[in-house]
Amino acid sequence: MTVDDTTPLLTVPVSLGDRSYDIFIGSGLLAEAGERLAGLAPGGRAMVVTDETVAERHLPALMAALESAKVPAEAFVVPAGEATKSFAELERLVDAVLTARLERGDTIVALGGGVVGDLAGFAAGIVRRGMAFVQIPTTLLAQVDSSVGGKTGINTAHGKNLVGVFHQPQFVLIDTDLLATLPPRHLKAGYAEVVKYGLIDDPVFFGWLEANAPAVFAGGPALAEAIAASCRAKARVVAADEREAGNRALLNLGHTFGHALEAAVGYGGDLVHGEAVAIGMAMAFRLSTLLGFCPAEDAVRVERHLHAVGLLADLTEVPATARDPARLLALMAQDKKVQRGALTLILTRGIGRSFIAHDVAADVIADFLEDETAR
Numbered sequence: 001m002t003v004d005d006t007t008p009l010l011t012v013p014v015s016l017g018d019r020s021y022d023i024f025i026g027s028g029l030l031a032e033a034g035e036r037l038a039g040l041a042p043g044g045r046a047m048v049v050t051d052e053t054v055a056e057r058h059l060p061a062l063m064a065a066l067e068s069a070k071v072p073a074e075a076f077v078v079p080a081g082e083a084t085k086s087f088a089e090l091e092r093l094v095d096a097v098l099t100a101r102l103e104r105g106d107t108i109v110a111l112g113g114g115v116v117g118d119l120a121g122f123a124a125g126i127v128r129r130g131m132a133f134v135q136i137p138t139t140l141l142a143q144v145d146s147s148v149g150g151k152t153g154i155n156t157a158h159g160k161n162l163v164g165v166f167h168q169p170q171f172v173l174i175d176t177d178l179l180a181t182l183p184p185r186h187l188k189a190g191y192a193e194v195v196k197y198g199l200i201d202d203p204v205f206f207g208w209l210e211a212n213a214p215a216v217f218a219g220g221p222a223l224a225e226a227i228a229a230s231c232r233a234k235a236r237v238v239a240a241d242e243r244e245a246g247n248r249a250l251l252n253l254g255h256t257f258g259h260a261l262e263a264a265v266g267y268g269g270d271l272v273h274g275e276a277v278a279i280g281m282a283m284a285f286r287l288s289t290l291l292g293f294c295p296a297e298d299a300v301r302v303e304r305h306l307h308a309v310g311l312l313a314d315l316t317e318v319p320a321t322a323r324d325p326a327r328l329l330a331l332m333a334q335d336k337k338v339q340r341g342a343l344t345l346i347l348t349r350g351i352g353r354s355f356i357a358h359d360v361a362a363d364v365i366a367d368f369l370e371d372e373t374a375r
């Protein structure tokens with residue numbers, strides 16, 4: 001993979017028949033949001049959903065872009081953090097959309113990270129049985145993962161993302177400049193999802209990340225290239241299996257363990273999604289090694305890279321209260337990939353060789369979790 005020294009506009013198509021859309025990636029794109037929205041829904045209105053932190057940094061620029069394109073718009077601001085993916089915030093948002101009398105052809109615009117995108121997308125999917133929706137992701141995690149593919153939803157006390165709908169956006173606008181204000185912790189957390197694409201089926205990309213991680217974290221062309229490669233990978237998987245009937249589940253590498261950890265720590269607690277996914281991916285590699293699928297050196301290589309960029313890779317690195325194996329197993333049992341009571345895990349035969357496993361016995365997973373807490 002080569003790195004350009006410029007970041008021109010790049011368009012990645014997501015091919016889904018009459019629900020197809022483009023991901024626009026480039027520097028300074030927020031300023032074009034108004035024109036793009038006006039082109040999408042001439043004469044339409046917009047509601048921008050964002051959180052308190054993003055509102056301070058980027059909302060004025062987006063509202064100015066909408067105003068100059070003559071798109072009437074109002075903003076709806078939610079608290080920052082995972083706890084916002086709740087029935088209470090969904091109800092508040094739905095009420096605001098209906099109070100504003102937005103029509104089905106008006107647009108809900110998600111300006112923010114995964115939390116904002118998932119909540120706003122869910123509202124767009126259910127109000128008037130489906131409104132227009134646009135994603136303007138402002139975190140690395142949202143730019144490389146959650147803004148693409150149409151998964152929307154909220155968390156419940158039973159687990160992560162358990163209530164939601166598939167609802168594709170009309171376009172995704174990725175302004176790479178917005179990452180300049182992203183705190184390092186969230187840049188790292190988003191990087192976990194970038195690594196995931198290498199681990200699923202692209203060992204060359206993983207090798208490139210090992211060599212180029214410092215340049216990616218420095219921002220600039222290498223970061224833009226990592227975003228583009230991630231979006232291409234995700235668009236390819238989603239186009240082949242929009243509703244996760246098959247191989248889309250590979251995008252869940254690290255998520256069955258990760259989601260259980262997030263729920264165990266508590267939403268808004270001391271573990272953000274990408275951090276939990278990093279631990280979950282390392283665990284998936286270790287379990288794969290234990291089961292004889294994956295060379296031990298590959299699991300070690302994954303751990304080494306996650307640690308090298310400052311991500312956690314070990315269950316013992318999460319708060320002790322979230323490490324109870326029985327509780328983790330009970331949370332995993334709520335995973336959406338469960339079939340007839342049996343867990344589905346994404347395991348691996350090595351870096352870039354992940355596969356869907358339906359037949360790992362519950363007692364094997366329970367023993368593995370016991371071992372992991374004692375590592």
Ligand SMILES: O=C(O)C(=O)C[C@@H](O)[C@H](O)[C@H](O)COP(=O)(O)O
Nearest residue numbers: 145149151160161248251252255336
């Ligand atoms: O888009 C997908 O499909 C994914 O699984 C991507 C995940 O990284 C993302 O976190 C997704 O929201 C998880 O979905 P879930 O269905 O496992 O809750």
